[in-house]
Amino acid sequence: MLTTQQVDTCDIVVFGGTGDLAMRKLIPSLYQRDRDGQLTSDSRIIAVSRAGLDGPGYRDKVAAELPHFLPKDTYDSETVDAFLTRLHHVTLDVTSAEPWEELAALLTAVEDRVRVYYLASAPKLFGGICHRLQDNGLVSPQSRVVLEKPIGTDLASAQQINDEVGAVFSEEQIFRIDHYLGKETVQNLLVLRFANTLLEPMWRSAAIDHVQITVSETVGVGNRIGYYDGSGALRDMVQNHMLQLLCLVAMEPPNHYDRDSVRDEKLKVLQALKPLTGHNVHRNTVRGQYAPGSIDGQSVPGYSEELEGQASNTETYVALKAEVNSWRWAGVPFYLRTGKRLDRRASEIVVQFKSVPHSIFPAIDDEMIPPNRLVIRLQPDEAVRLHLVTKAPGPGGLRLREVPLNLSFAETFDERLPDAYERLLMDVVRGNPMLFMRRDEVEAAWEWAEPILTAWQESQHLPKRYASGSHGPAAATALIERDGRTWNDEE
């Protein structure tokens, strides 16, 4: 839950302030924080783009779009009007050599204060923007820079971006965002593991059979195809969000809930990932691309139709088997899968415990007793479900039933679950980088992911086509079934 006590004065400059991310996520999240009284009246939000808008023009744009991206019960016109007065727009081509006079005049018209430069623009612009900020005298110890993902497309490009940004800002001033870390249910994972004594003794290979991490989307690539076709699901979802989830499940208990203790432990997990290279990539990964199909009764085109018939090997689906080479996790596979245009929207982590070693019940073999499962449902219908085996009531022969103990967030808490960006934006303002990726984490994640991309590129195999609205490629089912396990697709 966000604290409502702290009120901050800041200027938030959004490079790319008219773009999809800004309009759908950043501006609505800032509105919510303002609505909760967390910004002082003189705090400002300054959008930068080439759109040729003035302040009133940008305010009109936000006023028209904001209602579409807010839960209805959080919209009220008085608060919106007050919020709009904070908004400014500076028209600027960040690649041009012109001095940044208008932006500089606006920023330096007030006393030095916390300044957040949010780079909601293409990563190739990050280095240039930072250098221009410095050249224009706009970087002070109170400045922070937020880098949107993806940080690069491979290790070398990530290092280059990190070097360029690092030449202007210190590591403490750099916030590499992974919005999955701002989700309430993801933060709850740390609380679940480290504020309960029940789980930790079982949280290891002695008791756990395997872990599944799924991020299944029903949406396609939409209007982001230009970006997506050069990226694909491994770069877009696995290298960042999914590996971060894996880290939170697999990490050792940090000594403290603070920036370096938590990030040090996550880094160790990334460094312990068993490399997937060469033929191991083909054995342990599946990539797919959506074909035409139907979602919610509506026909939808395939990926290549969306590319106007252009051939593309970009994957919109990945399933893979990862392993963490550590004492705790030896022999416990982590199965990851993510894809677009699938049959359901569901993000979840499933921790599957081992089966009972021996059945004491006559006529019920060990394998007839379902193993316990902990399902951490990240979205939608956020919940933690512990599946236990119970006796089905009734006389006669013993019948066993698997039943979930269901901690549903909606049923348990009255509070609205804030969007991930609400929490993360205020963490930047307050200078708390714990839920942001440190340079070494990003680069370790690339070190593991890049050989997979290389092996795919060198291979003759094309991504497997799967019908939109399906479970994904059959090969992904085979990947887990070959180990005698099945994907959790029940809920």
Ligand SMILES: NC(=O)C1=CN([C@@H]2O[C@H](COP(=O)(O)OP(=O)(O)OC[C@H]3O[C@@H](n4cnc5c(N)ncnc54)[C@H](OP(=O)(O)O)[C@@H]3O)[C@@H](O)[C@H]2O)C=CC1
């Ligand atoms: N959209 C999303 O859901 C997500 C996006 N991201 C990342 O966020 C970043 C932005 O994405 P998104 O909002 O979708 O992209 P958009 O293409 O929708 O927006 C890009 C923004 O940058 C501005 N811009 C582009 N070139 C320049 C320039 N030379 N000078 C000044 N402004 C410029 C555009 O305005 P104009 O063209 O008018 O100048 C626009 O405001 C990307 O790095 C993306 O990967 C990450 C996660 C999710």
Ligand SMILES: O=C1O[C@H](COP(=O)(O)O)[C@@H](O)[C@H](O)[C@H]1O
């Ligand atoms: O970063 C990204 O995340 C979204 C999925 O985020 P969610 O919060 O809706 O689960 C994904 O659709 C997008 O392709 C990716 O860039």
